[in-house]
Amino acid sequence: MTCIAMREVAVVAVGYTRVSEHWDKSIKGLFIEASLKALSSAGLSLKDVDGIYVANAFAGYLQRQTNLASIIAEALGLTDTFAVSIDAGGASGGLAVHEAYRDVAHGIRDVVLVCGVEKMSEATSSDVLTAQASVEDQEYFRYTGATLHSLAALIYKTYMKRYGVKQEDVALMSILDHEHASTCQHAQYPFKITLDSIMKSPVLSDPVRVLEVVSPSDGAAAVVLCPHEKAKELGAPHVKIAASQLVRDSFNIVERGDVLAMEALVKAASRAYKEAGVTPSDIDFAEVYDDYSVMGVIAMEKLGFCREGEGVKVLKEGEAKLDGRIPINTFGGLKARGAPIGAVGVYQAVEAYLQLTGEAGANQVKDAEVGLTHGSCCFNSIAVVNIFRRCC
Amino acid sequence: MATSAYWRTRFQRYRLIGNRCKECGKVFFPPRFVCPACGSVKLEEYKLPERGKLVEYTVVYTAPKGYEVMTPYVIGIVELEDGVRVLAQITDVDVEDVKEGMEVEASIRRLPEQLEGGMICYTYKFRPVIK
Known part of the structure; x- marks a missing residue:
């Protein structure tokens, strides 16, 4: 089934950290840095956000942190805002953009923040390998070595x-x-x-x-999606999806x-x-x-x-x-x-x-x-x- | 791995038991719940042949947690006598003697990881057929 866009969707802002080993920054810290940069570049604030997609693959394994979207929304002070984590390995980020795009296209939400975040540098290399392999079906893959x-x-x-x-x-x-x-x-x-x-x-x-x-590396990148009409009103540089x-x-x-x-x-x-x-x-x-x-x-x-x-x-x-x-x-x-x-x-x-x-x-x-x-x-x-x- | 999870997969690991779709005949290993080819949920147990040939292989030098002690080891794609392909470790052979197209047979080998209480785990690995 093809997704028929009801509204044209724009990316109206971006924010990101350098990809690096960020020893001094937590998952929450990286997320908030990238997200606030994105919002402020389009003259938006956290109050304007009515949906958050968090793209992350390994926090559950490497940081023992599940429930990431709610943890992050709470850290942003947005207890009443829709927030969902997308966990699909290396496809997480693209899939989070996909979900936000559908929300905005179909008029479900107007201003959606998509932020991908990962923190891999503080794990041992065998832990990283195991985390990476955990995206495979464990009941089969694990015992093959x-x-x-x-x-x-x-x-x-x-x-x-x-x-x-x-x-x-x-x-x-x-x-x-x-x-x-x-x-x-x-x-x-x-x-x-x-x-x-x-x-x-x-x-x-x-x-x-x-x-x-x-x-292995750490980093966070954020994009803000909204209807194309709103992007024009905001006056910030934007591109269409x-x-x-x-x-x-x-x-x-x-x-x-x-x-x-x-x-x-x-x-x-x-x-x-x-x-x-x-x-x-x-x-x-x-x-x-x-x-x-x-x-x-x-x-x-x-x-x-x-x-x-x-x-x-x-x-x-x-x-x-x-x-x-x-x-x-x-x-x-x-x-x-x-x-x-x-x-x-x-x-x-x-x-x-x-x-x-x-x-x-x-x-x-x-x-x-x-x-x-x-x-x-x-x-x-x-x-x-x-x-x-x-x-x- | 939990002891029960290990126990649940004992037939596939010890005896190469997969399953076959009763509707379209497609064979699966590891066993599936639903046939992706025809959508049928009517699947029956199917014992895979224990012999085949090595289609492709690689020598692993960097292993996941618990498997470091085995390096270097060989992971290969084995095509069994009925055409079903499985991913498996190749054992009982020096790394440099592994050859593509080599005839191999299933054997039971110890896994490096242990369950709670020190219970030893086993799985199939394939070894060269000695003529």
Whole structure:
């Protein structure tokens, strides 16, 4: 069933912290910092908010904190305001934007605050691995001893064999991310890396190497959604949400038949393009979910920016750079901007806003009109595709 | 893992018991409640074959909590004789001797994590078939 928008929906404000190791800030502190920045930038206050979506993946495991939305709403002094947590791994942020979009489009709420927050730096690395693996079905996954790294490795090896490409080709994804992050103020790793350093970094699960994988990080990103008419009244720079689609697939990649199929992403993309009335060639930039280098390469293909197996060609020929045919991960993507997992989709929405309002600074994509964000949980067992459009 | 949760999954772990849709015949491992192919809730127990071949594998160097002592270990996709694919650890073989297409068979092996009271957990792992 297609979601028919009753009202046009705008992102009217954004706020975010740098992705980093924020030893001095709690989940609540990060959330409030990003949210207040967003609200004040549009001349709004907490009193104007009539709905809150909190995107978070791991607080229940890493901080032993469940019931996050109510805890945060209370910290904001908003005891009487609708507040719900969205927990869908790396798809949490994109899904929270999706829910807020529907609320505003259908006239259920007028001013909705979406904030993604994650705090991973204070956990041990094996705790982080266990938390990440907890998005899989525990009654099966846990006793296999498999990790998300090992599943990514199985996908990676299958990809290299099928398309006859090398790790040196796929790893270009991480180089691209770091290049774009090198001028990004909110990036966790704002510096360039070389192929040599990637190939010399330790192997996590053969062939996946450390410098091809996201690192634990902390951060919060917020967007404020409201009807387009209200955004015009507020007078703050704003962008429209043109489409938002979510599709699911089997968690068990082995059960999918072809581990490279990523059917949920293919479907979500095709539905989002239809909803927005665009084709892949209309997309001026995309923020793809590259928790592993190979997943970024596959995402470019499944989103229709190139043919199957030609993702590495896009990277080699520089087409994914800021001045290329289809700029990808314009602020550094998951690898280098950083990946506070539950907040990633909201960071992506923030970045789409910055590009489409011309506020992207050194990372600006020239004349950007339409941008796409892609969220994923467990190798696109949940795929979210959101499309944003510039307002003239 | 809770002792009862471990107990509930004993048949799939000890004997590779999945299930099969009575309506469309599709086989599932681990067992499902509802057939995603046809929507039927009529599912019957199905014993998976214990032999197959290794389709793809990876060597794990960074393990989740409790599994660190096993590294490096091999995780692979095993295609069983009836075509059903399972994710499993490959055991009884040196990491460098693991080969794609290798014939493997199911065996019972100890899990590194222990339940309350020191109860030892077991699961299936696949080992090379010795001819």
